[in-house]
Amino acid sequence: MATVHDEIDTWLAADLHGELSDKERDALHAHLVDCAACRKTHQEIKTMNKILEETLTKEKADPAFEQRMLAGFRSRVHQRGGLVKLLVSVMRLRAAQIAAVAAGLLGLVQIGRMITGEPVTAPRERERYVGEQFAAQPSQVPASRAAESGALAKSDEVAAGRSRNLPLKGPPPPAPAESKDEERAGAEVERTIVTGSNIPTAAEEGAQASVQETAPALANRKLIRNATVELEIVSFDNAVQKITAFANEEHGYVATTDSEKQANGKLKGQIVVKVLPENLDRFLQKIRSLGELKNQTLGTEDVTKAYFDTDARLKNAHVMEQRLIDMLKTKTGKVSDLLLVEKELGRVREEIEKMQGELKYWDSQVQFATVTISLTEKDLEEPAAFLLKERAQLFLYTPDVEKIYNETKSLASAKVQITNAQLNRDYSGRVSAQLSMLIAPEESDAVIGRVKGFGRVENFQMQTQRLAQGGSGMSENAKTKRDKVELNITISREEQEQAFQQTSLRIRTSSVDERAKELRALAEKQGGRVRSSTFISDPNGREVASVSLRVAMKNYPALMQSLNSLGRVENVSVQRQDRADAQIDESNAPADVSIQVYSQGNIVTEESGLLATLRRTLAQSASAIMWSLRMIGVAIAFLAPWAIAIVGIVWIARRAIRARSKL
Amino acid sequence: MDASEREQYRAAIHGDREAFEMIIRTHSRPLFAIAYGILQSREEAEDVVQDSLVKAWKTRWRVRDPEKLPAWLATIARHKARDVFRKRRTVPFSEQLIEPVEPEPANTTALDQQLQSALAALPELHRAALTLRYFEEMDYRTIENTLGLTNGALRGILGRALASMREQLRPALAAMD
Numbered sequence: 001m002a003t004v005h006d007e008i009d010t011w012l013a014a015d016l017h018g019e020l021s022d023k024e025r026d027a028l029h030a031h032l033v034d035c036a037a038c039r040k041t042h043q044e045i046k047t048m049n050k051i052l053e054e055t056l057t058k059e060k061a062d063p064a065f066e067q068r069m070l071a072g073f074r075s076r077v078h079q080r081g082g083l084v085k086l087l088v089s090v091m092r093l094r095a096a097q098i099a100a101v102a103a104g105l106l107g108l109v110q111i112g113r114m115i116t117g118e119p120v121t122a123p124r125e126r127e128r129y130v131g132e133q134f135a136a137q138p139s140q141v142p143a144s145r146a147a148e149s150g151a152l153a154k155s156d157e158v159a160a161g162r163s164r165n166l167p168l169k170g171p172p173p174p175a176p177a178e179s180k181d182e183e184r185a186g187a188e189v190e191r192t193i194v195t196g197s198n199i200p201t202a203a204e205e206g207a208q209a210s211v212q213e214t215a216p217a218l219a220n221r222k223l224i225r226n227a228t229v230e231l232e233i234v235s236f237d238n239a240v241q242k243i244t245a246f247a248n249e250e251h252g253y254v255a256t257t258d259s260e261k262q263a264n265g266k267l268k269g270q271i272v273v274k275v276l277p278e279n280l281d282r283f284l285q286k287i288r289s290l291g292e293l294k295n296q297t298l299g300t301e302d303v304t305k306a307y308f309d310t311d312a313r314l315k316n317a318h319v320m321e322q323r324l325i326d327m328l329k330t331k332t333g334k335v336s337d338l339l340l341v342e343k344e345l346g347r348v349r350e351e352i353e354k355m356q357g358e359l360k361y362w363d364s365q366v367q368f369a370t371v372t373i374s375l376t377e378k379d380l381e382e383p384a385a386f387l388l389k390e391r392a393q394l395f396l397y398t399p400d401v402e403k404i405y406n407e408t409k410s411l412a413s414a415k416v417q418i419t420n421a422q423l424n425r426d427y428s429g430r431v432s433a434q435l436s437m438l439i440a441p442e443e444s445d446a447v448i449g450r451v452k453g454f455g456r457v458e459n460f461q462m463q464t465q466r467l468a469q470g471g472s473g474m475s476e477n478a479k480t481k482r483d484k485v486e487l488n489i490t491i492s493r494e495e496q497e498q499a500f501q502q503t504s505l506r507i508r509t510s511s512v513d514e515r516a517k518e519l520r521a522l523a524e525k526q527g528g529r530v531r532s533s534t535f536i537s538d539p540n541g542r543e544v545a546s547v548s549l550r551v552a553m554k555n556y557p558a559l560m561q562s563l564n565s566l567g568r569v570e571n572v573s574v575q576r577q578d579r580a581d582a583q584i585d586e587s588n589a590p591a592d593v594s595i596q597v598y599s600q601g602n603i604v605t606e607e608s609g610l611l612a613t614l615r616r617t618l619a620q621s622a623s624a625i626m627w628s629l630r631m632i633g634v635a636i637a638f639l640a641p642w643a644i645a646i647v648g649i650v651w652i653a654r655r656a657i658r659a660r661s662k663l
Numbered sequence: 664m665d666a667s668e669r670e671q672y673r674a675a676i677h678g679d680r681e682a683f684e685m686i687i688r689t690h691s692r693p694l695f696a697i698a699y700g701i702l703q704s705r706e707e708a709e710d711v712v713q714d715s716l717v718k719a720w721k722t723r724w725r726v727r728d729p730e731k732l733p734a735w736l737a738t739i740a741r742h743k744a745r746d747v748f749r750k751r752r753t754v755p756f757s758e759q760l761i762e763p764v765e766p767e768p769a770n771t772t773a774l775d776q777q778l779q780s781a782l783a784a785l786p787e788l789h790r791a792a793l794t795l796r797y798f799e800e801m802d803y804r805t806i807e808n809t810l811g812l813t814n815g816a817l818r819g820i821l822g823r824a825l826a827s828m829r830e831q832l833r834p835a836l837a838a839m840d
Contacts, residue, residue, distance in 0.1 A: 052797055069712060070684055
């Protein structure tokens with residue numbers, strides 16, 4: 001039992017704490033029975049255990065401890081994560097997604113409205129406005145003029161925000177309200193354009209002229225009628241006379257006439273006639289008989305609304321004027337006030353005058369219908385004369401461009417005018433010249449003949465144009481005049497001339513070099529010139545000589561004949577450029593001949609056969625392998641740093657986590 | 664440890680706040696016991712527990728094995744308490760005057776004071792083991808788990824602690840008998 005005795009404190013503590021197994025407890029109790037010292041210790045420990053329990057129980061956390069911990073935790077760790085999580089889970093719902101998209105779109109639209117400044121409630125306002133108009137219209141039509149204008153006056157005043165009681169303080173009719181009124185009036189004006197006379201205009205106008213009170217809707221209408229007529233007549237003066245007569249018959253008058261004489265002596269012009277509206281249709285019928293009717297429009301403008309608006313405003317202004325006059329008469333108040341009244345009176349009177357003028361204008365317009373007649377004499381388009389314009393152009397080929405250029409220039413005289421002359425020399429020493437001249441018609445043939453003699457002429461073109469003057473179309477008795485002839489000359493060196501005919505052929509022979517030499521000799525004999533020649537000899541023993549020649553067309557057949565003596569002629573191809581409308585001196589035109597003299601060489605080349613094929617295949621596979629190796633190297637070079645970095649980061653992170661979790 | 668507890672620990676580690684709050688409810692008392700054992704001041708111990716919980720929440724991702732969560736919490740609390748304890752020792756004399764460390768309870772007896780000083784003389788681990796035993800009446804196995812001790816080590820620790828205290832309190836104990 002030595003162990004128990006040695007570690008008596010441990011045993012006793014475990015016993016007190018109820019951590020001894022039954023067997024251990026028996027052993028301890030057996031020892032305590034034997035050992036007095038341990039019994040004493042047992043006693044002490046028991047006492048101390050009691051003290052400890054008593055003391056430490058007091059120090060235990062109170063019942064509200066957990067709540068305090070939780071509260072502290074919540075206040076120090078914000079619920080942010082939870083909120084975010086909530087938001088995320090909400091956004092997973094399809095409905096929430098659609099709602100969010102809709103909200104976003106709405107927001108965008110709203111922002112767009114704010115940027116463009118469009119009022120959000122605009123549609124509603126417009127609707128209300130339209131409603132008002134519909135409500136106002138029926139009352140206007142049947143009511144008598146006075147009642148109507150009264151109502152309008154009231155509404156006008158309300159719209160203008162003016163007060164009857166305070167005429168002085170009231171501001172002048174605000175511009176926006178007025179303009180709005182006018183706009184409305186403008187909207188009311190109906191513009192009808194008809195080509196026939198399918199509205200009962202005469203009856204309507206008559207009713208308006210005679211009885212205003214009894215007639216229904218149309219009686220009060222203020223209609224401005226006007227017509228435009230376009231006529232083609234034989235004689236202008238005759239037509240004017242007749243129109244004047246017709247106007248007088250219909251109690252109208254000719255307001256204005258104007259006429260214009262064309263270059264071919266024909267006249268055209270415009271007549272404005274005023275007739276009573278009820279006679280308009282009859283008048284139009286009459287003038288139609290004057291000539292051929294080209295176009296006719298008949299228009300009616302309804303100014304009723306604008307007219308009565310102005311009328312009502314005028315009445316208001318009159319009332320205002322009277323009030324101001326009364327105010328001046330009583331003459332109370334300060335001088336400055338009186339001055340203000342005076343000023344206001346002036347303004348009102350000015351307004352009255354303006355409105356009266358407007359009404360008068362409308363009255364006059366309504367009283368008479370306006371007919372605008374456009375008259376044109378027949379055959380106005382016939383030309384007065386014709387002008388014959390000739391334009392010539394030619395290309396000159398010559399060995400000495402500059403000399404010909406100067407000779408051409410020296411042709412200038414009183415009848416030959418040089419308008420443009422230029423000599424071009426480009427970097428490669430090629431020379432060309434361009435001349436333009438105007439030649440008097442009688443001299444033209446002679447001058448052109450001389451120019452043609454300067455060299456080989458190609459592509460001579462002559463263009464004649466008959467221009468009608470003072471009109472278009474045909475005329476039997478118009479004169480024809482010949483204008484100056486315009487001549488454009490282009491001078492180039494012979495070599496630059498394009499070959500008239502191009503021939504290419506091949507000659508097979510065994511001795512290329514020799515045959516090429518013979519070929520040159522043959523060409524020279526026929527007056528040809530060698531333009532270029534090459535000689536190629538390849539490793540397979542193949543020899544090719546290319547010779548390019550130019551000969552005159554007249555020597556071409558002889559040259560071709562002589563070529564047969566050199567060897568077998570193969571692959572002959574001839575290309576001829578037939579230029580339409582070009583005047584070409586064919587016998588002197590150049591012909592190009594390009595000749596290839598070649599020998600066959602070795603039949604079997606080095607680069608064929610089994611061995612060569614094998615070698616080529618091997619070389620190709622080797623290069624393919626090298627290419628892939630290079631690509632792999634590039635890939636590694638790209639990826640290696642990233643791989644190293646990632647491995648390093650992972651290693652460091654793992655170490656850090658391990659170190660922290662150990663703490 | 665049953666499955667539901669482990670599931671709770673796992674959820675807490677993965678950021679489930681409710682699970683963590685449940686752990687606060689069940690585990691803050693043992694933490695308080697540990698902190699008190701080291702500091703022997705209820706106010707300071709409470710602060711330590713509070714700080715430890717916040718720190719645990721913020722660094723929960725470090726726990727890889729959910730079963731070790733209680734032990735890990737205890738470790739944090741012990742570290743925190745030790746920090747506070749160390750700081751308390753280095754507080755300058757003048758500051759100590761300004762804020763008195765702990766007002767002595769009126770009913771403190773001479774024996775209590777002796778007991779406190781005897782406790783204070785024990786190693787920190789012994790004190791923590793004692794408070795866990797006497798505050799929470801935990802069995803040895805749980806205490807060993809909480810403090811990260813090997814099986815059976817606690818019996819020796821508590822035995823030595825009690826023996827050392829018994830030595831110091833012997834006069835008083837003798838007087839009591």
